[in-house]
Amino acid sequence: MSTLRFLVTQQIPEPGPSILRDAGDVEIRSGMSAEELREAVTGGEYDVALSQTSDAFSAELLGEARIRGIANYGVGYNNIDVAAAAQHGIAVGNTPDVLDDATANLAVLLLLGAARRAHEASEFLRAARFEGLRPGLLVGQDVTGATLGIAGMGRIGKAVARRALGFGMTVQFTQRPPHDRVVSDEELGELAGHVTQVPWDELVATSDYLSLHVPLTEQTTHLVDADVLRRMKSTAVLVNTARGPVVDEKALVHALREGQIFAAGLDVFENEPAVEPGLLELPNAFLLPHIGSAEAGTRAGMARMAAENAVAMARGEKPPYPVEV
Numbered sequence: 001m002s003t004l005r006f007l008v009t010q011q012i013p014e015p016g017p018s019i020l021r022d023a024g025d026v027e028i029r030s031g032m033s034a035e036e037l038r039e040a041v042t043g044g045e046y047d048v049a050l051s052q053t054s055d056a057f058s059a060e061l062l063g064e065a066r067i068r069g070i071a072n073y074g075v076g077y078n079n080i081d082v083a084a085a086a087q088h089g090i091a092v093g094n095t096p097d098v099l100d101d102a103t104a105n106l107a108v109l110l111l112l113g114a115a116r117r118a119h120e121a122s123e124f125l126r127a128a129r130f131e132g133l134r135p136g137l138l139v140g141q142d143v144t145g146a147t148l149g150i151a152g153m154g155r156i157g158k159a160v161a162r163r164a165l166g167f168g169m170t171v172q173f174t175q176r177p178p179h180d181r182v183v184s185d186e187e188l189g190e191l192a193g194h195v196t197q198v199p200w201d202e203l204v205a206t207s208d209y210l211s212l213h214v215p216l217t218e219q220t221t222h223l224v225d226a227d228v229l230r231r232m233k234s235t236a237v238l239v240n241t242a243r244g245p246v247v248d249e250k251a252l253v254h255a256l257r258e259g260q261i262f263a264a265g266l267d268v269f270e271n272e273p274a275v276e277p278g279l280l281e282l283p284n285a286f287l288l289p290h291i292g293s294a295e296a297g298t299r300a301g302m303a304r305m306a307a308e309n310a311v312a313m314a315r316g317e318k319p320p321y322p323v324e325v
């Protein structure tokens with residue numbers, strides 16, 4: 001049997017590299033341009049690409065690609081045209097479940113931080129402006145007793161809901177905005193009876209906090225646009241750990257600047273790594289550089305899953321964590 005060959009598009013933590021090296025030859029080529037990625041996957045040198053969620057695999061590229069599989073290091077796979085991959089016999093795998101807690105924890109961090117103005121307070125202190133406790137200093141908003149709206153009650157959405165209930169929040173959700181379908185108690189599991197499903201319009205208008213956990217698809221692109229932002233409470237906080245294009249970033253800048261909503265906590269951006277310049281100037285935008293799953297144990301788990309996917313696909317087997325079309 002010929003040696004299996006793996007292309008890895010960014011250095012990943014152990015046990016990923018060891019699993020791949022035990023199975024074949026590994027080339028780690030961090031920082032490739034789109035053109036270099038194209039050359040690499042069309043050149044016939046590799047069996048499988050272990051990719052990042054920032055590596056774009058368009059239908060055009062997949063039509064030319066000479067690889068058996070793509071093992072995405074992440075759960076979101078909007079960077080891959082999965083229908084085209086299936087059409088060309090290229091398997092796709094991802095890393096679900098293992099990153100739910102880390103990402104949900106980050107969503108809560110953004111929610112609390114934006115509500116309590118943690119980033120502003122930290123900058124204030126570092127700028128040596130702290131002159132003692134003042135009743136009116138950096139007053140924020142409470143979460144206890146407030147209503148959290150969750151868009152996308154999947155794995156991470158549910159993990160956020162469990163945490164929010166612990167903070168004494170009322171939790172409501174919309175499953176497939178804007179096309180609602182009723183979610184059964186069985187699907188909700190331990191959350192059944194503790195969370196309420198509402199239509200998208202109601203979620204937008206009545207939530208004090210709106211947290212996004214939908215995948216990026218055609219239907220969810222600009223799900224939160226100027227119209228939605230206008231219909232949110234002026235005291236509302238928007239949290240996005242899903243994907244940047246789910247929010248119209250220009251409209252968000254306008255809404256934050258005009259006080260249409262109170263604040264936003266964002267881990268993802270429309271044109272990463274670029275950030276809409278207006279956002280950087282706004283004190284009511286709490287911004288993080290896409291670190292939802294950036295926790296050591298989580299990243300090691302993702303590395304193991306992605307590597308196991310890659311090895312199986314290189315051998316022509318079904319990956320253990322497949323993306324089903």
Ligand SMILES: NC(=O)C1=CN([C@@H]2O[C@H](COP(=O)(O)OP(=O)(O)OC[C@H]3O[C@@H](n4cnc5c(N)ncnc54)[C@H](O)[C@@H]3O)[C@@H](O)[C@H]2O)C=CC1
Pocket residue numbers: 075076077096097099103151152153154155156157175176177213214215216217219220241242243267268290291292293
């Ligand atoms: N900031 C970060 O570092 C991270 C971001 N993510 C993002 O979070 C997203 C959610 O992850 P999971 O909870 O694991 O996904 P999931 O598939 O378990 O949940 C997504 C939910 O959104 C619902 N949904 C809403 N609108 C939909 C539509 N138009 N089409 C299809 N489904 C729709 C689905 O029914 C599902 O319940 C990922 O796709 C990814 O983009 C995930 C991990 C880390």
Ligand SMILES: O=CC(=O)O
Pocket residue numbers: 053073074075076077099292293
């Ligand atoms: O954005 C990260 C992911 O796992 O998806």
